[in-house]
Amino acid sequence: MAVLQIREAINQAIAEEMERDPGVFIMGEEVAQYNGAYKVTQGLWKRFGDKRVIDTPITEAGFAGIGIGAAMTGIGIRPIVEMMTWNFAILAFDQIMNHAAKARYMSAGQFKMPIVFRGPNGPAHMLGAQHSQALESMVAHVPGLIVMTPSTPYDAKGMLKAAIRDDNPVIFMESELMYGIKGEVPDEEYLIPIGKGDIKREGTDVTIIAWTKMVAVALKAAEELEKEGISAEVIDPRTLRPLDEEMILTSVRKTNRCVIVEDSWPYASVGTEIAHRIHTKAFDDLDAPVEKINSADVPMPYAENLEHEALPSPAKVVAAVKKVLYR
Amino acid sequence: MKEEKKKSHKPRWADLDLSNEKLIKMYKDMLMIRRFEERSAQEYGKGKIGGFCHLYIGQEATGVGAIAALRENDDFIYTAYRDHGLALARGMDAKGCMAELFGKVTGVSKGIGGSMHFYDLSKGFMGGWGIVGGHPPLAAGSAFATKYQGRDSVTICFMGEASTNQGVFHETLNMAQLWKLPVIFICENNGYGMGTAISRAMAGEHLFEKAAGYEMARGAVNGMDVIEMYREMSIAIDRARTESLPTFLEARTYRFRGHSMSDPGQYRTKEELEEYKKRDPIETFAKELIAEGILTEAEIEAFDEAIKTEVDEAVQFADASPQPPLEMLHENVYA
Numbered sequence: 277m278a279v280l281q282i283r284e285a286i287n288q289a290i291a292e293e294m295e296r297d298p299g300v301f302i303m304g305e306e307v308a309q310y311n312g313a314y315k316v317t318q319g320l321w322k323r324f325g326d327k328r329v330i331d332t333p334i335t336e337a338g339f340a341g342i343g344i345g346a347a348m349t350g351i352g353i354r355p356i357v358e359m360m361t362w363n364f365a366i367l368a369f370d371q372i373m374n375h376a377a378k379a380r381y382m383s384a385g386q387f388k389m390p391i392v393f394r395g396p397n398g399p400a401h402m403l404g405a406q407h408s409q410a411l412e413s414m415v416a417h418v419p420g421l422i423v424m425t426p427s428t429p430y431d432a433k434g435m436l437k438a439a440i441r442d443d444n445p446v447i448f449m450e451s452e453l454m455y456g457i458k459g460e461v462p463d464e465e466y467l468i469p470i471g472k473g474d475i476k477r478e479g480t481d482v483t484i485i486a487w488t489k490m491v492a493v494a495l496k497a498a499e500e501l502e503k504e505g506i507s508a509e510v511i512d513p514r515t516l517r518p519l520d521e522e523m524i525l526t527s528v529r530k531t532n533r534c535v536i537v538e539d540s541w542p543y544a545s546v547g548t549e550i551a552h553r554i555h556t557k558a559f560d561d562l563d564a565p566v567e568k569i570n571s572a573d574v575p576m577p578y579a580e581n582l583e584h585e586a587l588p589s590p591a592k593v594v595a596a597v598k599k600v601l602y603r
Numbered sequence: 604m605k606e607e608k609k610k611s612h613k614p615r616w617a618d619l620d621l622s623n624e625k626l627i628k629m630y631k632d633m634l635m636i637r638r639f640e641e642r643s644a645q646e647y648g649k650g651k652i653g654g655f656c657h658l659y660i661g662q663e664a665t666g667v668g669a670i671a672a673l674r675e676n677d678d679f680i681y682t683a684y685r686d687h688g689l690a691l692a693r694g695m696d697a698k699g700c701m702a703e704l705f706g707k708v709t710g711v712s713k714g715i716g717g718s719m720h721f722y723d724l725s726k727g728f729m730g731g732w733g734i735v736g737g738h739p740p741l742a743a744g745s746a747f748a749t750k751y752q753g754r755d756s757v758t759i760c761f762m763g764e765a766s767t768n769q770g771v772f773h774e775t776l777n778m779a780q781l782w783k784l785p786v787i788f789i790c791e792n793n794g795y796g797m798g799t800a801i802s803r804a805m806a807g808e809h810l811f812e813k814a815a816g817y818e819m820a821r822g823a824v825n826g827m828d829v830i831e832m833y834r835e836m837s838i839a840i841d842r843a844r845t846e847s848l849p850t851f852l853e854a855r856t857y858r859f860r861g862h863s864m865s866d867p868g869q870y871r872t873k874e875e876l877e878e879y880k881k882r883d884p885i886e887t888f889a890k891e892l893i894a895e896g897i898l899t900e901a902e903i904e905a906f907d908e909a910i911k912t913e914v915d916e917a918v919q920f921a922d923a924s925p926q927p928p929l930e931m932l933h934e935n936v937y938a
């Protein structure tokens with residue numbers, strides 16, 4: 277097994293799928309000659325050339341739509357559209373929500389939509405309000421879209437390969453701060469199915485649910501809790517829509533307590549939906565209401581101290597766990 | 604013969620309302636931006652400044668020439684994230700600007716905004732926006748508002764050339780012309796949007812002709828020349844103020860540094876960069892002011908010293924200032 281950074285794992289997934297299927301191509305701002313704003317597409321332009329690794333103008337709505345149009349022709353094109361960050365993909369939300377998400381349904385199944393929109397999501401470090409948004413709830417809200425949020429190199433590679441091969445529009449959300457994180461990735465091919473979660477750490481006293489960057493925060497909290505004799509199970513849904521409800525409910529039925537950690541805003545978040553499902557489907561198994569830790573309900577400030585205050589932290593998760601444990 | 608020629612010689616700005624005092628101020632403003640930005644880069648390297656930091660070095664003449672042609676208080680300025688230089692050119696204090704970069708409560712946006720989000724409503728400095736192509740309609744909206752209220756203010760909107768590929772740019776130009784809004788779009792064509800040369804991102808060769816589709820007054824200007832910027836802006840501002848008509852001005856300029864602090868700049872050649880540095884807008888203007896007998900070498904030297912001191916003081920002020928108090932986190936989300 278090789279040890280790869282997340283950016284390298286994503287790069288491998290793209291390269292392997294491009295190798296395997298000539299209809300797969302990637303486009304986005306700076307993906308070709310610059311090798312990607314975050315170096316995710318390093319070397320792809322050299323290897324696959326202008327036709328398949330395409331630098332776009334800064335025109336998110338336009339190239340998202342061109343990707344959608346190319347995908348729905350049904351003649352074997354599977355675009356990967358890189359969004360430099362999801363903050364900028366907001367310009368393309370009309371294309372993604374009004375067009376990609378609905379074409380199949382409105383045409384009574386005539387159109388397939390084999391397209392992946394991918395890029396970093398969520399606050400990074402001191403980038404200010406317009407560049408620090410976790411937007412998974414906005415896309416997860418929309419029927420017709422699949423939303424995937426990997427947290428390890430292994431997951432990122434297997435999930436992205438599954439996303440590229442899927443016939444639905446997939447929103448694939450990464451994180452700038454995680455691209456350098458390393459982990460083992462098998463040499464042989466593997467896919468991680470859409471909608472399949474993963475237990476990142478087993479435990480018995482409380483379930484902590486987290487994805488992308490927040491998995492590390494949850495694991496750190498679990499370490500702290502262990503010192504106090506509390507055994508936390510950390511689970512990562514990996515796909516936010518459709519949700520691995522089975523895994524979530526099984527874990528909560530075992531631990532009877534749950535804390536959800538997300539760096540999106542609290543209002544109408546994915547965590548809100550997860551909490552609702554737990555409350556309605558595992559009500560009798562719960563010993564406490566589900567708690568949620570989010571970023572502060574404000575646009576992200578620039579100042580380092582305020583940003584730190586706004587973000588979820590292991591300490592905040594520990595406190596929430598103690599609350600559901602009535603400690 | 605020679606003597607006679609000297610006597611009849613007039614500087615090329617003789618036809619403009621530029622006093623020596625004003626010319627000197629324009630020079631100092633450009634120098635202030637240069638020194639402020641150089642220092643910002645250093646402080647960024649020391650970790651005093653976080654996030655993205657887009658320097659204005661090389662483009663000083665564009666901003667200073669344009670802003671010098673505005674009225675001081677009741678005109679409005681919009682720009683993107685490369686905003687430090689324009690804020691300084693508008694007379695915003697170096698201390699408040701540096702403190703903003705340091706994320707301190709004494710900053711122009713109280714440390715909440717950061718490098719990309721400088722604002723000062725009292726000076727009509729409307730910022731400081733981070734989404735490429737996001738702010739031009741806001742500038743048109745500002746022009747809409749002043750026209751609506753019967754004021755003769757104008758709004759100027761700086762934007763990078765790459766932002767003209769966004770759809771909303773075209774929507775904005777259309778409405779600005781359709782509704783005769785007193786707004787001037789100053790497209791700072793520095794040749795690159797991040798690592799992408801304009802020729803790889805834009806169909807067609809003549810950027811300013813994008814405005815032709817809307818039959819808007821348009822043209823290109825040498826953005827490395829503060830006098831030419833001033834001249835063209837004066838014409839455009841007059842058109843906006845007296846006829847309530849928009850203008851699209853392509854200012855041809857160049858950024859001497861990377862796109863932001865993390866950009867090694869491998870997409871352009873050293874030769875290209877050196878070529879442009881020979882046209883350094885500050886050095887060329889200094890030479891001209893000396894040749895015209897408006898400034899001496901010694902005076903220029905003294906200005907530089909004074910400005911460096913001012914920037915030093917700004918850094919000391921920023922460093923000594925407190926971070927915003929934690930209560931501020933939840934302030935100003937709503938009115």
Ligand SMILES: Cc1ncc(C[n+]2csc(CCOP(=O)(O)OP(=O)(O)O)c2C)c(N)n1
Pocket residue numbers: 305334336360364367685733734735736762763764765766767791793795796797862
């Ligand atoms: C909508 C959007 N897409 C992408 C980005 C990332 N980005 C920031 S600046 C930039 C290049 C813009 O170039 P240009 O408009 O020419 O301005 P310059 O930086 O040269 O001043 C890019 C791609 C962004 N901020 N917003």
Ligand SMILES: [Mg+2]
Pocket residue numbers: 763764765791792793794795796797
């Ligand atoms: Mg540019």
